[in-house]
Amino acid sequence: MDRYRVGVDIGGTFTDIVFLDSGGRVHIRKVSSSVEDYAQAIARGLEQVFDETSLAGPDVAEVRHGTTVASNAILENKGALTGLITTRGFRDVLELRNLRMPRLYDLAWEKPAELVERYLRVEVEERINSRGEVVRPLAREAAEAAVDRLVAQGVEAIAVCLLNSFENPAHERLLKEVLAERAPHLVSCISYEVLPEVKEYERTSTTVVNAYVMPTVARYLESLRGELEAASVSAPVMLMQSNGGLTTVADAIRLPCNIIESGPAGGVVGAQALARRVGLPDVITLDMGGTTAKASLVEGGEFTRSLEYSVGGGIMQGSRLLTGSGYLIKVPAIDLAEVGAGGGSIVRVDAGGSMQCGPESAGAVPGPVCYDQGGEDPTITDANVILGYINPSHLVGGELKLNAERGRAVFEERVARPLGLELAHAAYGAHQIAASNMIRAIRSVSSERGRDPRRYAMFAFGGNGPLFAATMAAALHMKRILVPPAPGLFSAFGLLYADVEHHYSRTFRRVLAEADPAEIDRAWRALEDEGRAQLAREGFPAERMRFRRTANLHYKGQIYELNVAAPPPPANGSVDRAWLDRLAEAYGEEHERTYGHRAGPEEPVELVNMVLVAEGLPDAPVVPDTLHLDRPEEEPGGSRSAYFGPEAGWTKTPVVRRSDLAGGAAGPLIVEEYDATCLVPPGARASLDDYGSIVIDL
């Protein structure tokens, strides 16, 4: 029998598990998450699949895992007691942050508590200047005293971030040596090894976050290993990183800052892979669950990445202007825009007489009114039930019973009546407004970057994504929607499409027109050597390694940078003058594309950070083209009345299974599945593609 690859995604409420063999056979399973020790739910879920399928531990060839364990440690303040060593005069970089706050006119704003309290931030007398010259040497005794002081305070982890260390790491290396000698039992992180880049706050924050979650991540991965062994699974575990590539357990333990946004990455990776297979290189993904919706952009078959992000910052209302929330991490991550819009988002009428949806959420508990678990506030899910979009009696294959009457009564009283609207019209309005809130997330990854959403297809997943995709796509004039198989578990499913990938970067400030090509070539090759060594350790032969160069550039004097893919290298493989000119031109083009204007040739382009992406390619495609879901589809439900706005009104709408769409069908249709409901509005057509995705053409 074929061996299986397994994707496991842990969310706050559910743990999703997907089994896949090389023939395309798929088993899926949703189990409640075990918040005390997330690894237990994984083992439980695996055993349930084993029971159902007569598979056993040895049938598992590889486990791929997306986890929120690192971000939870930060959100819940449960990381290690961490100490920080800084340059004299810069003890408070971590707490001063960049001073900005994410709220205007809010006297009640509180900054997130710093991860290292001031008494655990220790200074050493030393200084390296911006050219990397040692201005004041670090005495070994001073380094020892700093380490000893933190050890005496009982810290579990120590982060080190000295000024300008990215130019010259000598002093940080000395501290590393001293740490190994005097505190070998402690976790330690050196900023030069975590993020050798300019900007002391970003580097300090990233290094501290890394140290802070390191013991938690290590413990979790050990526990996972134990649970897997108990289930006789001895297959290797690969972890999803925030950047969309896989890494090993050893690497995740060393640099857990790379797996902070591991959770939502899987879905985007899967979307990119599936869309690429059907010849849609440009898609916008929409992942909508119970409390938030996330959008990202896939362009030319590649997902886009942001250079930094904040973890635990709360949900931005689609705006990236108000930074300063959460904990900043400067590592590449799939660029996700998130808004507080989900099935649980609360609908209300404000003092100005306007209807608002979210960002407040009824969450999983008490949940929407129609769940009948004590929820008092009308939600988006209640609106969807009123509209006939969601099965009024049950969800999740019958496991969750609904009380539609209660939802109607509360929505009538709290929303429709105060606005003087008919119930259905009010519910339809809530659906539209929730969609318009999510459109802000889509705009922030598309039009705010000079990308016209009309040229993209929408790839919708998550429990609620397929329900809203058509409304949003219509408002954005997008023409096509894809809904993948198992949309409600797609974050787990997507893990199976990922490749091994590592990112390396360093600050290397040079004006391109004046730079020495040989020097730049050497620096990039040094990063390549690091990547090659890492991939070799992971067992990749040279022919399955791929290296790509990207660069963060700006016009000299600009503050912000754009990440640009470097042009292909010259024939002899070495960087030359003409190649640097092409790189500068690529920046000008990207600037024009993103912002609508570019500077003249007289303005010099400056390289700020060079980046190397090292990929380990699989020997054969991991996911076959044709998939067979082993879960039996629900019985077809006949039809029900659904409301499509004041003009179309109530319309008799067939309720169908996914497989019923094989020959193509015209909307309105409701596709009910175990893990999600998909809405095909009047006027749209739905069909299935060769990979089992629903294709909706508007």
Add this chain to the structure above:
Amino acid sequence: MAEIQDPIGFELFKNSLFSIADEMALTICRTTYSGVLRDNMDFSTAFADADGKLVAQGLTLPGHLGSIPTALDVVVERFGDDTHPGDVFILNDPFDGGMHLPDIFIFQPIFAGGERIAYAATICHHADVGGRVPGSNASDSTEIYQEGLRIPPLKLYDRGRSNEAIWAFVERNVRIPIQVFGDLRAQLAACKIAERQFLELVEAYGIETSRTYMQEVINYAERLTRAAVAELPDGEVTFEDWIDDDGIELDRPIRLFCRIEKKGDRMMVDWTGTSDQVRGAINNTLSFTKAASYTAIRSVLPQGIPNNEGVFRVIEVTAPSGTIANGVLPAACAARGLTGFRMVDCAFGALAMMLPDRVCAASDGGNTCITIGGYDAERRPFICVDFTAGTWGGRPWADGLQGNSNMFANMASQSAEVMEAEQPVEILAYEFVQDRAGPGKFRGGAPYRRDIRLDEAEAVLQIRSDRKKIRPYGLYGGRPGQPSANVLNPHRNAQALESKVTTTMFRGDVIRHEWAGGGGWGDPLERDPAQVLRDVRNEYVSAGSARDDYGVVVDPATWTVDEAATGALRASLRSGRGAASPPPVAWTDDWTGDGAPGPAAEAAD
């Protein structure tokens, strides 16, 4: 209550409109050449109706609230029907719609169906617009003519054709034209983006509905504001405070006087009684005084009210002309930011008299601006501009924030490493200073200091700061914060400088600025001893101050509070004060003094 005909269509339109304003702001933020724009977010973007009335402002600088309507009014009035597709307007003259010279406004009218239906508006603080001091920010200029290039309301583009004369004048009169041009391009791009997106919206909704909805967005904000104001108690309150001096006449404190009247669903902020305009460059335009007043009042109203004309209809702001709150020619105004920050604190003081449990004590006084500029050995100019503030006063429910920007200007600090890489300076310290925060049941935020060393042969140093003589006030028993300080070469021949100064630095000189500490709120003897212990352990507060100011005895060996000793000490400190209760506002350490220093009082130093 609801007056909107189609609440759903309206909400969708409003969402789109505010995204446009934000998207304009992002365009500027991401393409700017200047740290002032990107890190300090010293710019704003907005969307106005055909008459120039503000409909939506991006989430950027509170200090610009109210500035765009004033400038647009001038443009609409001046050009009126002589406004055509392809026109773009520019201005910066404070006496003709502007704020201060570095703030350059760019407006683009938007046409649909042959008629003007809206304006896209941007305002950016440019790093330099010429004048006698690099950065065009000097606080010691005495006439506007010293401050740089004055641009009256003009067409930068006339029916799509660029007015090259304006570009040429700008190029010859600013120190680093490449920066100014880069940032002007960003402003133009933001307006273009607004035009494109708004026209899409008009296409979807139709011209008439779009017009109606724009008015509805204004009415909606007005309704929200009125409803919120109506819930505040009726009455009249006043507050006075003083700016140290204008940098020219050092022995003359400058009075700010604010009267706030609240009646029904209206508010009035009247600055009559504020000092006459001064020679130093800290005179406000009325538009800036409005921005300060709106900022304070919006901070006691609920979140979520859109920024637009509807808010301004409810809050009336007046200031007599010829005062520092409303200067007339030839008033210098480059450094008027200082006065704006101080007016926010003054208006907060008045609101604290009206709403004792809603408002914080005095902040550090707002941004200090440090500019170090000159020429390197090859005569290439450099300008290092750093302005930040970061300390709030104690609040009735919590300590003042520390290391957090001011309510009036949500600005970021620049990275020391980037400053060192780009400018001939080395940053020697950027850290909190102990025992500078005003003690209180909820203490003020701890201030920080920056030490900057010049690594070039010579440069002009210019500092605009305040709260060196008149300390940040404490409220309801809270003690005032410690004053700010400017010190040249703190480690060798330390020389104290005034709060506003222009001088020369030479290679190796170090300038230290220490911000003032935030004022405290409530009696420090009522502070939770565990909080005091934590402050001592973290070295924000010394053991001595814990004992003398808070009556808390800390054992540093075990990091515990000596409960018995603390109880006894607090009792004895209380009895030492006598029966008198403290005044609601305190600028000095005297527990029972009325606290008000007044123009004639001894400056604390």
